[in-house]
Amino acid sequence: MADKNPALMSGIPELVVLRLLAGREMYGYEVARALKVVSEGSLSFGEGVLYPALHGMEAKGLLRSRPQLADGRTRIYYRITPKGRRRLEELTSGWRRVSEGVERILGATSHD
């Protein structure tokens, strides 16, 4: 599936990060924690790879960032932009279509 639909597979990190940031602005560590908590640990990844995803989304105008000094550290907070919200809607509906299709196939093959 990853080979046949790379756009969809590469859209998963984008989808989940945009979904989390649609709720409130967060910095990288908070996004990683939220991903772990909300997915109940089912999404496993090196947390460092969040940053290229966040920076890439910011470069595409899906996110906006602002630095904030806290406890002697500069944290970069990210928030979703209107363009990011539109992208989130696209990705969400695309993902729902695919997952429903897969569910139907799984259901059909389990009855055979």
Added chain:
Amino acid sequence: MTEYRFRLLEIEMIRRGVAPRHAQRAVLELQCHHLDLIEHALARGEPPEAAELGADETLGSDAVLIERYVQQHELRNRAPEWGAGYVLAPLLGFAGVFVAVMVVLIAIVTHLAPELHHVRVPAGLSHDMGILIRALFLWVIPVAVAMAFGILAGRQHVAFCWLSAGVVILAIVAAQMNVEFVVTGGSPAGMVDAGIGFSTGNLLHELRHALIMAALALVPAAWLRHRAMSRGIALE
């Protein structure tokens, strides 16, 4: 992951073509994330060594991280593609600043014209003002603009040859310029004049002027690059 490893990570990202500002920001955020992971592990009662090892593991491998950055086209360093633009950019920058400062000066003099009709500016003061204005236009502005482009080129990892060519062109043009700014008071209140022209009689003087200006801008730029290279992040 130690400070040294983060530094190596930044160097490797830049070496692989990630824009320096993205690499620097990545390291800033990763360091912060790493410290958060350690602090939370320590708060859970883990010993410091285990907390640090756990943080390294949670953050993931450097190789994967670098690869992810390299794959993002939006985060690539575009400077090498338009480095040749630095041949003309300092000259255009100089022209822009020159015109802007000239417009400001003319506006000031125009605004003060009614008052200047009633005063007489001493010849010595008028002469000194002329020297200062000439120094501003023919030395300070071109050198400052060239230095600014030197810093910008260094940050963007533009090849030194492009910057050198641009600064030398700017220095040669600036050395050929003449600026006259005379405020006398009374009626007429004075004059503002700027021009550019070659003077074969003063060629040696102008060449020396150009060389000094180019050196004033390029030596600090070369030193900054040398310092960056000794830290291992220069790309050329």
